[in-house]
Amino acid sequence: xxxxxxxxxPARGGPWWWDRRRGAVLDVSLGAVSALECAxxxxxxxxxxxxxxxxxxxxxxxxxxxxxxxxxxxxxVVLVTIAVTPAEMGVLMGVVGLYTLAASELPRRIIGSLxxxxxxxxxxxxxxxxxxxxTQKALQFGDWLLPFASVxxxxxxxxxxxxLGLYVGQRRRLMESLRERADSLERELQLLAERAEExxxxxxxxxxxxxxxxxxxVVAHRVSLMVVHAAALQAVARKDPEKAVRxxxxxxxxxxxxLTELREMLGVLRSGGEGARAERAAVPLAAVGVAAAAxxxxxxxxxxxxxxxxxxxxxxxxxxxxxxxxxxxxxxxxGEERPYAAEVESTAFRVVQEALTNVHKHAAGAKTYVRLxxxxxxxxMQVENEPPPEESAESSARLxxxxxxxVGMKERVSALGGVFVSGPTDAGGFRVSAVIPxx
Numbered sequence: 001x002x003x004x005x006x007x008x009x010p011a012r013g014g015p016w017w018w019d020r021r022r023g024a025v026l027d028v029s030l031g032a033v034s035a036l037e038c039a040x041x042x043x044x045x046x047x048x049x050x051x052x053x054x055x056x057x058x059x060x061x062x063x064x065x066x067x068x069x070x071x072x073x074x075x076x077v078v079l080v081t082i083a084v085t086p087a088e089m090g091v092l093m094g095v096v097g098l099y100t101l102a103a104s105e106l107p108r109r110i111i112g113s114l115x116x117x118x119x120x121x122x123x124x125x126x127x128x129x130x131x132x133x134x135t136q137k138a139l140q141f142g143d144w145l146l147p148f149a150s151v152x153x154x155x156x157x158x159x160x161x162x163x164l165g166l167y168v169g170q171r172r173r174l175m176e177s178l179r180e181r182a183d184s185l186e187r188e189l190q191l192l193a194e195r196a197e198e199x200x201x202x203x204x205x206x207x208x209x210x211x212x213x214x215x216x217x218v219v220a221h222r223v224s225l226m227v228v229h230a231a232a233l234q235a236v237a238r239k240d241p242e243k244a245v246r247x248x249x250x251x252x253x254x255x256x257x258x259l260t261e262l263r264e265m266l267g268v269l270r271s272g273g274e275g276a277r278a279e280r281a282a283v284p285l286a287a288v289g290v291a292a293a294a295x296x297x298x299x300x301x302x303x304x305x306x307x308x309x310x311x312x313x314x315x316x317x318x319x320x321x322x323x324x325x326x327x328x329x330x331x332x333x334x335g336e337e338r339p340y341a342a343e344v345e346s347t348a349f350r351v352v353q354e355a356l357t358n359v360h361k362h363a364a365g366a367k368t369y370v371r372l373x374x375x376x377x378x379x380x381m382q383v384e385n386e387p388p389p390e391e392s393a394e395s396s397a398r399l400x401x402x403x404x405x406x407v408g409m410k411e412r413v414s415a416l417g418g419v420f421v422s423g424p425t426d427a428g429g430f431r432v433s434a435v436i437p438x439x
Contacts, residue, residue, distance in 0.1 A: 017072045031068035034093045038064030041089035049087075060089055067093050074101040078114045085121040088129070094118065095161045102165025103172070115162050122154040213408040215262075216354075220405070222258040224360045226251050228325045250324055310349040312340070312372070318349070319370060322356045328367040329356070335374030344436055347412045348372075348381055351420075354405045355383035355432040363388035363430065378418075380435045387428035409434070 018024040038060030046056025066080045077097035084090045098118060102111055127150035233247040319331045340348075352370060359368050368385040406422050409432070413420040418436035425431050 023071065027068050027070060030070070030092070030096055031065045033064075034067040034090070034096070035061045035064035037092055038084070038089045041087070045087045045089060059087075063090060064093055067096060070097060070100040074104050074106070075110070075114065077101075078118060082114075082117050082121050085118075085125050088125065091157070094122075094157065098158060099161040099165040099168075102162045103169035104165075105169075111162075111166075115158060119154055119158045122157050123150055126150045126153045209411070213411065216405065216408055219258055219262060220354075220357055222254045222261075224357045225321055225325050226254050226258070228360050228364065254321070310353075311342070311345040312337075312348055315349060315352060315370075315372070318353055318356065322360070322368070325360065326365065327356070327359065329370060330368070331370045331372075333372045333374070337374055340379060340438055344379065344416060344438065347416055347418075347436060348379055348434070350412060351409050351432065351434050352381055352383055354409050358405055358430070358432075359383070359385045365389045366429065375438075377439070378435050378437050380433070382431065382433045384425065384431040385429045406432075 015021075015024055018027070039057045040060070042056035042058075042060030043053055045060075046053045049056070063080055063084050066077055070077045074097065077093065078101050081090050081094040081097050085094075098115060101114060104111075127146065130146055130149060230247075230251055233244050233251065237244045316331070319329045323329050339345075352372075356368065356370075359366060363385050366385040366388040368383065371382045371384075373380040409422075410420040413434045413436060416436050418434060420434045422432045423430070
């Protein structure tokens with residue numbers, strides 16, 4: 001893994017404009033060598049120019065030392081090199097200056113212009129010097145040899161450092177571009193990982209809510225009926241032993257059904273949790289996209305699997321259980337019955353189930369009306385109870401309430417794009433209504 005782009009920036013540990021101390025040491029060393037070279041070459045220049053030797057040496061020292069600032073002002077170094085070319089000094093300064101200029105971030109037109117000026121200066125000086133040497137030594141050159149030698153020597157002094165600098169600069173820019181791309185890719189991967197973690201946390205929260213809702217729907221209804229039957233059993237145990245036996249049998253059946261459904265749900269949760277942990281341990285950060293796709297597929301499969309639940313065909317049995325617990329329930333169905341999607345039927349059943357459970361908890365003994373309407377594009381249900389009667393054995397059971405039943409019903413219906421309304425009636429009872437789209 002790479003670090004961020006800011007970490008790739010070189011640490012400024014050198015003096016002045018140098019990023020590193022070794023860069024400063026290298027430039028100072030090159031400047032010192034170049035100054036000594038130019039100082040040595042200033043001696044013959046002073047003799048030919050007719051000036052004191054000290055002037056030539058000082059001029060050479062000053063000119064050669066310009067190489068120290070090659071990283072800061074490469075143009076200045078090349079211009080000084082061009083200026084001292086007629087004095088035939090600054091070979092090292094010219095080579096290093098052209099290399100630094102070509103490797104810099106300056107526009108290509110500036111690099112080309114200065115390189116052309118340096119080539120032209122070397123060409124003129126070389127041509128003149130070769131001509132003077134041939135005259136002094138009485139050498140005879142062909143018409144083509146002197147220009148050819150001048151061009152070859154000028155190109156030899158200019159082209160290699162220029163090409164090498166262009167190559168190094170281009171390679172440096174390529175590496176920086178690749179590093180930036182790597183940093184950008186890492187940031188994207190980190191962003192994807194953060195988003196995946198957020199989505200996973202959201203999914204876990206939604207799953208916890210769904211599990212809590214399912215647990216409430218599965219257990220609360222049957223346990224509420226068991227408590228009601230137990231209260232009735234306590235009231236009639238001595239007066240009507242046969243009814244007490246029937247109530248005890250009902251309590252046992254409901255308890256077994258509640259345990260069976262609870263075991264099934266816990267088994268699904270246990271197997272799903274182990275599989276999810278194993279898959280999370282096997283997925284690295286680099287495979288975030290694949291893991292996200294797999295998670296999405298699992299979510300779809302789990303959603304399809306979890307959509308299997310109770311259906312409207314079990315509504316008569318649900319009403320019968322409440323009636324057996326002593327509730328007076330009137331069930332009416334309007335419209336032509338037809339099959340719906342599994343989640344629609346499950347939600348409709350759970351709404352009626354939770355509404356009846358609330359009647360057992362808060363209005364025991366009250367007459368209840370359950371209405372189901374099959375319409376063209378929707379299914380509607382309503383559970384309404386009358387005011388509860390005087391305190392009875394059923395109402396004395398004092399069933400606890402967590403206050404989550406109505407919230408769970410509204411969440412279920414809203415998730416399918418339906419409408420849920422609940423509230424007290426003018427007669428003192430309570431009404432729960434829901435409308436769910438058929439598709």
